[in-house]
Amino acid sequence: MKKIVNGLFTLLILLLLCLGFILKESGVFRKIAPHFDGTAEEINSPEGIEDLTIDHSNGDIYLAATDRRDSEKTGAIYKANTHQKDLNLIDISKEFPDTEFRPHGISLLKKHGKIYLFVVNHRNKEHVITRLDYVNDSLTGFREFRDPLMISPNDILAIDTATFYFSNDHSLPKGTERTIKDFMLDKNGFVVLYDQDKAEKVTQNMAYANGINISPDEQYVYVSATTEKKIFVYRKDPKNHTLEFIDEHNTGTGVDNIEIDQYGNLIVGAHPKMLKFLGHAQQPENRSPSQILKIVYLPETDYKFLQEELYLNNGDPLSGSSVGAYFEKKDGTNDLFIGSVFESKILRLHRNL
Structure with a gap:
């Protein structure tokens, strides 16, 4: 009987440690101190602009929108200009x-004098990559891959x-095992x-592979x-496009999409409290903090990365941020x-500034 009690006690301790680990890693104990050095403007939009990207040559911004709370609805690609x-x-x-x-993730390609938009497209019974001219x-x-x-x-x-590269956030289908x-x-x-027409895995496994982008000189993939x-940082082979792992940076938060500014810095949307984000996914009234990071990669230094928190809120006025894109205009704004x-x-x- 004593062995059974000791066994149950040990199991309870392990479960509590496991629960504590999950809560800590999901940001439950993190204190949110909202801040932003500037002014905020709310702009009405279609539901679910999960990803967006900016053409830094002219200020055009492309936005991928899908209502993820209604699986029957379809989405769209929108365009605007940051100078407006x-x-x-x-x-x-x-x-x-x-x-x-x-549409889900989106990538802008300017090649051979043309403009293309590549998007992750979640159709009813399949996932495809769609290239739009x-x-x-x-x-x-368009062309589908x-x-x-x-x-x-x-x-x-x-x-x-x-x-192109794409991230698989999971190699498992949706279900209990994946959760x-x-x-x-x-x-x-x-x-x-x-x-x-040939696909191959080019990175190690990681927990929820998400945003992906490239340095302006096309030397590094993030x-x-x-x-x-x-x-994670990879060196890209210029000929066969294979990736070599070279660096990693612990951000301390649930990083999502990555955009690159005019200077090659990473602008990253993030979820500082991931369990709150899961609650927000179930009910819009459950607010989830929004966070935007600026990360500078300096491979020639000992410290390699500089990280700055550009924006943080407690879930209002915007909940569940997934992407941030920074644009500097010629007039200095x-x-x-x-x-x-x-x-x-x-x-x-x-x-x-």
Whole structure:
């Protein structure tokens, strides 16, 4: 009997330690002190602008929107220009014939004198990568890419017209096993290179592979692992596009999409309290803090990374931030745009320098 009691006591201790680990890693004990050095403007938008990207040559901003609380609804791609005083979101995908179009991650490619938008597209029974040709405020043509390795694609990074990387946040289908492994920080996500009709895994496994982007000189590829709270850095081979792991940075928060500013700095959307974000996913009334980081990668230094928290709120006015994009205008003014997974608005923040 004593052995049974001791065994149960040991099991209870292990369960409590496991629970404490989950709560700590998800940010439950973190104190939120909202701050931003500037002014905030709320802009009404379609639901779920989970990802957006800016063309730094002209200030055009492209936004991927899908209502993730209604699986029957389809989404759209919108465009605006950061120089507009009143941001006017134009639906540039309204002529796109896909009746199951649900864009997620988005990547802008300017190549061969043309503009392309690559998007992760969650159709009813399959995930595809869709390349859209952008001409005169309209998406005029498209190509779809399919592969068995498109298991749970999240974000995308376009390299050429038929070459891109995408992150699989999981290698498991949705279900109980995947949920349990998420809480245990199981590393079953990874990055895939798709190059000229051939796909291959090009990174190690990581816990919830999410945002992906590239340095302006195309030397480094950055990948966020949300539940690991890390940014991984890879050296990109210029010929065959394979990736070599070289660095990692513990951000201390649930990092999501990665955008790159004019200077090559990483602007990262994040979820500082991940369990609150899960609650927000269930009910919009459950507010989840929004956070934007600026990360500078300095590979020639001993410390390698500099991290600055540009923005933090307690869930209002925007809940569940997933992406931030920073744009510096020629007149010296600066805008920080923030999108989220579920909200029907975005933020435009005018930052004081």
